[in-house]
Amino acid sequence: MVIGAAVPLEPGRTRRIFVCGGTGSQGGGAISLLLRHKNTVVRTLTRNAKSNAALQLMSRGVEVIEGDLKDEKPVCEALSGCEGCFASTYSDHDGTEGQCGRNLCAAIIKNQVSLVVFSGGERINVEGMDNKAEIEDLWKRMIAEARKEKGKGWVQPRIVFLHSAFFMENVVAKRGTKRVKVDHDRRHYEFSVPLKQHMRVPMIGGDDIGKVAAAILADPERSLHDTDKIPFPSMWEIKIAGDAVTPQQFVDTFLRLKNRNRSEQDKVTGEYREFSLQFFRSLPIPGARLIVGMYEWYHRGCPGHERDPERCRQRFPMLRSLEQWMIDEGLALIEANAYEDTVWHRLEQAAQSLLIQLYGLWMSVNCFGGGK
Template identity: 35%
Template sequence: MTRLIAVCGATGNQGGSVAKLLLEHQDKYRVRALTRNPDSPAAQKLAELGAEVVKADLSIPEDLQQALRGCWGVFGVTNFYDTKIKDDPSSEERQGKNLVDAAMANGVECFVWSTLPSSHQISGGRLVSRIYEGKHHVDDYIREKRCPAVFLYTGNFYENMIFRSHMRYNRELDRVEFHQPVIKPDTKLAMLYVQRDLSAVTKAVFDNWDSRKEELNHQYLYVANARVTPLDILASVKKVTGKDGIYEVLPSTGVPDRDIMFQLYNEMGMYGSKELPDENILKLGVEMHGIDDFVREMLAPHLGLPVL
């Protein structure tokens, strides 16, 4: 019998990766793709792949009660950069709690929650980013409500080099130019290839839930492959494409909370001395992918560069 999985943010980077991977395994899973805009091209593409596309707004509890009806599992994520949240950052926490309430009311058996640690705790209260805190507070709510869940601590997304236009190829100078706000050239970032690895870890949790529920319930999985500096990324580009590159630090992202988050990375990183990749993810049978994989599969084609 196939299991119905509700995927939040199904037209975005995180949710989209999960939805697409589960849709490759329709013998085991059915996907209910939650989106505020079911008519978008991305939503229609998911429908063509076999997803049930449902209109749902995480800010509206009634939407979620209906959207999660009959679901065995949920992939939950909120987006700080959503205009609704940017204009009212506290609403991210409310959205997450709405999702937990709906999961509990509908008897969801496995809730996978994409989250972040507390920047307040990491920095001793000196560098507090609401991008972190809203998600972190939902973790406490999940435990309080005894919602059966797994927490995914995500790394920085390799895909942001494309989605946020951090990197481009200057044909005139025949070089790759990497422009990123705040992050220093030698700052080590815990990095994640979302399309490859976030989706694989989420599916592995669903696959293993029945046999390993006691072990997995309320466990934190660090979904990042390695700590990589901007200069390491340019070295990978050189290795894969043969092109030299330069790195420039921009003064600001234009979003104060994001600037604070990046300064946190510069000074103390995200996950302390946690060894990456996480041994608990390796135990699930997931082989994580690194910067060379991302450059070869996504970044080089995006830049219009051939692979050596």
């Protein structure tokens, strides 16, 4: 059910595009670009249609449906009458991401959606990180089965698998964990992520992924020009990144931009310290080993994850280099998330640690059959 007023479509002029996770980074990026097209009505699905983020989307003319990707019925309803779709799935490390992908594909087939962009990923043989690749394989099987069942008259949806990179935002904070420490005078910044100091990592601004998806949905012929099809009918694969930098270069870029209009005596300093993987190994949650496996893959040089950022930016100008992302939002994001190592912060960390342990216990019992 659409929360608020549904937007009527004008015959021959208006189309409806569905965007997963409109209140998040990727979905929000797609919506911001799609709303510039006057002939496009945007619809999204959110677990809480009364949240401030959802209400803001409605005020901008976005159709909002309340529901969860884990549930087939609201997903099918959300895609009803949609011509295009930007699909993305989210991992809670509870084994349900695959079901979300299945529900999306089933709804795409049932509602005859003609063009789909899926925020997926290449197979790198790392548990947890291959979820997206497994969903892509599932979609290929489901589409093949539908083609066989429906016969020659069925028009198969065009599907673009979009493979992105490490989020620039994740160097600053991730899932409530702040990764930049600052002294009391806010003159010295310490960045700490589980990545080697001088290892080059493909990176991207989170909402840039959605903007690339929106560009493909808005003009597929232009966006897919010179893109090789994968060995499946009407399917393409595009790898994107805005930049490829080391953690130290990330810090250096921040300092250079932060100090550009400061006198010598007012300049701030900074450093990078690799965060130990031992912290994640000790976390009492089912997803901990998946996190460790992901960063160990990065430590090996992230094989199979090659990107050409300059070529990507030429093809999709909305992709931003680290410097541009830092100017647009990174500097402000760092200031908003940088924390002081105070007694209060340590109490917050202790409380967060307790919550993580309780969450781990709940997950082991309810999702993985522990204690039964």
